[in-house]
Amino acid sequence: MHDQVRLNEYIDLPAQRTGAFMATSGNTLIFAGGLDEVGEAFDEIWLLRKGRWERADIRLPKRLAHGVAIGFRDEVLLFGGTDGQVVSSSVYVISTHGGKLRLDSLTQLPVPLAYMTGTLVDQTVLLAGGRSDLSGSGKQHFYALNLNQEVHQAAWVELPSWNGPERVQAVSATFKSEFFLFGGRDSLGTQAESLRDAYRFVPMYQDGRVVSGEWQRLADLPADLADGPGPAAAFGLDHLLYPAQQDHEQPGESLLLAYHVGTDAWMDFGTLPGEQGAWGGTLIKWEQDWLATMDVGESTVLMELSKKKEFGWVNWLTLVVYLGFMLWIGFIYDKKEEQTTSNFFTAGGRIPWWAAGISIYGTQISAITFMAIPAIVFATDWSLAIGSVLILATVPIVVRYYIPFFRRLSITSAYEYLEHRFHKSVRLLGSVSFILFQLGRTGIVLYLPAVAIASVTGSNIYGIIAIMGFICIIYTVMGGIEAVIWTDFAQVVVLMGGAIVCLIVGIMHVDGGLDAVISQGLAEGKFTWYHLGWDPSRLVLWVCIVGFFFLNIIPYTSDQTIVQRYLTVKDEKSAAKSLWVNSWITLPGTVFFFGLGTVLYVFYTNNPDVVAADKVDEILPYFVVQQLPAGIAGLVIAGIFAASQSTMSSSMNSIAASFTSDIFQALSQQASDRSSLAAARWATIGAGVFGTVSAMFIALLDVQFIFDLFQEVLGVLGGSLAGVFILGIFTKRANTVGAITGLIIGVLAVWLTKSYTDISVYLYGAISVVSCVIGGYLCSYFKS
Known part of the structure; x- marks a missing residue:
């Protein structure tokens, strides 16, 4: 048999x-x-x-x-x-x-x-x-x-x-x-x-x-x-x-x-x-x-x-050791010194710039990169790679115009700037928008690896979600942002190592090796970077350039999980270095993850006697469990855990930072640092529990390409918020009414676009940002 x-x-x-x-x-x-x-x-x-x-x-x-x-x-x-x-x-x-x-x-x-x-x-x-x-x-x-x-x-x-x-x-x-x-x-x-x-x-x-x-x-x-x-x-x-x-x-x-x-x-x-x-x-x-x-x-x-293969005790042991290591990091930074609210969110500015940059990368890639990108490339080509390259156009803008504002105000939450520039109500609205987006995101990034691991190992998906969520909550609550950043560092190492191992194994099992992968990929159009045309419903070149430029601008200018990294290093120069480290890691990472999709395609088309996963989204974890040796497979599956946990822990800590700084301390102005720290930890736990439970609900839905769902959510909530920051930093006329109105207009614009057109989901971010800026500026103009 x-x-x-x-x-x-x-x-x-x-x-x-x-x-x-x-x-x-x-x-x-x-x-x-x-x-x-x-x-x-x-x-x-x-x-x-x-x-x-x-x-x-x-x-x-x-x-x-x-x-x-x-x-x-x-x-x-x-x-x-x-x-x-x-x-x-x-x-x-x-x-x-x-x-x-x-x-x-x-x-x-x-x-x-x-x-x-x-x-x-x-x-x-x-x-x-x-x-x-x-x-x-x-x-x-x-x-x-x-x-x-x-x-x-x-x-x-x-x-x-x-x-x-x-x-x-x-x-x-x-x-x-x-x-x-x-x-x-x-x-x-x-x-x-x-x-x-x-x-x-x-x-x-x-x-x-x-x-x-x-x-x-x-x-x-x-x-x-x-x-x-x-x-x-x-x-x-x-x-x-x-x-x-x-x-x-x-x-x-x-x-x-x-x-x-x-x-x-x-x-x-x-x-x-x-x-x-x-x-x-x-x-x-x-x-x-x-x-x-x-x-x-x-x-x-x-x-x-x-066709499920027993995961085996060696792989489970490897996974348990990885999870234990994450808990150990949280324990170290919990006992390192007496914790304060400032340390819990900014680490006192003592994080090395290179570690902050790697942490930014780990926060951004998540399980979406590790699983969905190879799956999409397996089914299509390299068209989405333009989004990674455009990070080089984003970093100079952020370094020149945004980091100075965030660093010089000595803030904890990015949305404190909105109060300085506009009004408390704008700060509150921005913070609540961010928190809602991150709460939705945690469920998605936790669900993705859980459903894949459950399908290829026969494990219970709800048990896997619970384990990942529980451990992530513990080390994030114990060690704060320091534990988050250093676990991010370890998780990026595991993640990238897993991708490289999969690449090597896949290439080794193709007759002709790397030359065969490249020649077949070129012959069948799997390395295609762009498609010409003007149809906004398709992923043509201009859609990629416009769409991904704004989809990069959104998190690097208005997302607390990224902005918070700018505040954990000692000065403005170090914050700029961290962004450049992230961008230079992104480029080889793109080659690894997109190349992995092409390698998997060539591997399965050249080995018709090898049975693949039932769903494209599960192609990578199934390959790992079926083709990699025991122990190595467990390590790569740990990489999938890492991809999810690095994003989830960052979201949890940043949600807590926004809640504590923008909501709790605003309502309790006489609150002590001890009570603020307690609120921060309870907010972290609440965000983790919500993400875990929402992932279990997502498991009941049938979403084929969850990557598109994530981009849609990002465009609706994140885009308008980025537009408000643009109004504040680049215009003098914009006022409170214009900022709030612009944010609402941005959300409505995306909702109307989604409901009545077939425009590509990758343009939602651009539509949200541009409509927010134009609508907010015009409203400010007439109000003044």
């Missing part, structure tokens, strides 16, 4: 039946009908819930087997079948809504059908082949039932059939909104001939419904196989897994084949284990895994087909 696919025994079926209807609806698996060993059909319905079978209190209207069952939302649809004597055209729907079972009849099939195959493509049921009676050969039927309307009102559409033999007992599959048809037999019985041909159907839509499509012939199956109507399993980014019993040779032995969609090639993944085990003909998708029916001895069992 292939070393990337594992078969784990799950649970016995409730009865020894062949041809039973099986499908899942939510967290319920339905087992209905089927034939026993003497050919008698049944009408019983069984439910599998929480690992236990229970007999339903309703039955099928007739005894049926060898039809097709498809789960859709909170329902299971049953199509056709036979009682062993007559073929049925009935269609039933079993609803599990609210935990109660209900059975209804739907529009019948155009003709009676049994022994056909079928799957759900998007919201359309596709049925192929089968027979309308129990004598003669198979048929070339191909029907569609569009379910993008009320199920009870759906109507059947006959589609053009494949250019090949009629068939029964074929195997179908759904992959990236396309329908695949594999093998089968020309008829039933001992004289039946196995078919090896295979086809792909690309649907054509009209008004959201499949009305036609194009068939393509694929590579033939490598062996004569006897299969039931069960679908092939979509496995990884480019594989269809095909467990199949050999038709003639070595009866009883089941093969595990894989079809690689990208290369149109079949691969032998070995045989399924088990004494006299035989493939039972059904695959069921349940949550993240596939369940297969296997005949073992005198019983039929459900086996879990999984």
Whole structure:
């Protein structure tokens, strides 16, 4: 059996039946009908819930087997079948809504059908082949039932059939909104001939419904196989897994084949284990895994087909050591000297400029860089790299115009400047805006690594979120900004080291090495830096330049997590040096992370026998767990933890700084330093708990490219705030009314842009800043 696919025994079926209807609806698996060993059909319905079978209190209207069952939302649809004597055209729907079972009849099939195959493509049921009676050969039927309307009102559409033999007992599959048809037999019985041909159907839509499509012939199956109507399993980014019993040779032995969609090639993944085990003909998708029916001895069992690799004690030990090291740093700076509010937020100005610069880099990259960037490059190209290069245009502006204001005012919070320039209300509004943005951000950056690590290790995602959040809260509360900066330093080392290790391993497993990666990447456009054009909805060159210029300006001029680093060094010159250190680290970092996406793309396209992750967003952690040696994999996964924790700890400390300086001390002007420090620590804990809990809620959502979601949030909240700072620093006319009005205008501008246009999300920051500045200046002009 292939070393990337594992078969784990799950649970016995409730009865020894062949041809039973099986499908899942939510967290319920339905087992209905089927034939026993003497050919008698049944009408019983069984439910599998929480690992236990229970007999339903309703039955099928007739005894049926060898039809097709498809789960859709909170329902299971049953199509056709036979009682062993007559073929049925009935269609039933079993609803599990609210935990109660209900059975209804739907529009019948155009003709009676049994022994056909079928799957759900998007919201359309596709049925192929089968027979309308129990004598003669198979048929070339191909029907569609569009379910993008009320199920009870759906109507059947006959589609053009494949250019090949009629068939029964074929195997179908759904992959990236396309329908695949594999093998089968020309008829039933001992004289039946196995078919090896295979086809792909690309649907054509009209008004959201499949009305036609194009068939393509694929590579033939490598062996004569006897299969039931069960679908092939979509496995990884480019594989269809095909467990199949050999038709003639070595009866009883089941093969595990894989079809690689990208290369149109079949691969032998070995045989399924088990004494006299035989493939039972059904695959069921349940949550993240596939369940297969296997005949073992005198019983039929459900086996879990999984590609999860055990993380192993060596990797867990490495991860535990890393987390312990983070706690140790927090403990050191908690005991170093008596803590004060000023030290808790600015470290008394004793942080070296190079450490502050590395900390800025660690705060900015997060897990978004380490995971989402390689994933996006894997799927597209290097277009986003322009954003990293534009940091060189941002730093001179910040050094010349912003750092002097922040340093000379001797402030703790960046938003204290807004009170000096405008009014307390502007300071409060700016601080609250920042806090809201950071609270939203902590959930996102904590969720990203947790969901990936959980998916590739089989660990509980909520447990991982809790562990990362809890440890981050402890060392941030104990050591303040010093612990945050020095853990950032350690985390950047781990993060960059992990990226380099992945690059080396990936290149080593590509025939031809680095030269092959570069040549294939260039040939397939994976190194493309820009796309020409004027369409604002696409990531063309001008969109990148304008969008990323402002997306860089926003955090470096108005984000407390960055501004606070300017205040932890001894003087203005050191603050400028820290920014330049950050920018020069960013450039090689861009090569590492973007290059990693290209290396992963070449690695998987050149190794079609290697199964990738199911989702592009999980491509990197899955590669780490599957391909890196024990211990090294744990260290790189620690790098993913590091990427998340470096950002989260910075956000927590900066939220506390803004809350304590801009809100608590403003409301409690006579508060002692001791009470302010207590408020700071409680605010840190509150921010950490909120981020941890919100990450758990995000885990319930399905967001494919969370990087885009983050940019959207940044544009809405961060952009307007940066615009207010521009109004204060670069204009003399801007006043309090203009600043507040401009901030509101910036938020509304992005909301209207998002609601009524298809403009690229990467322009949201520019729209927010520019509209805030123009609107705020005009309002100040007319007010004055």
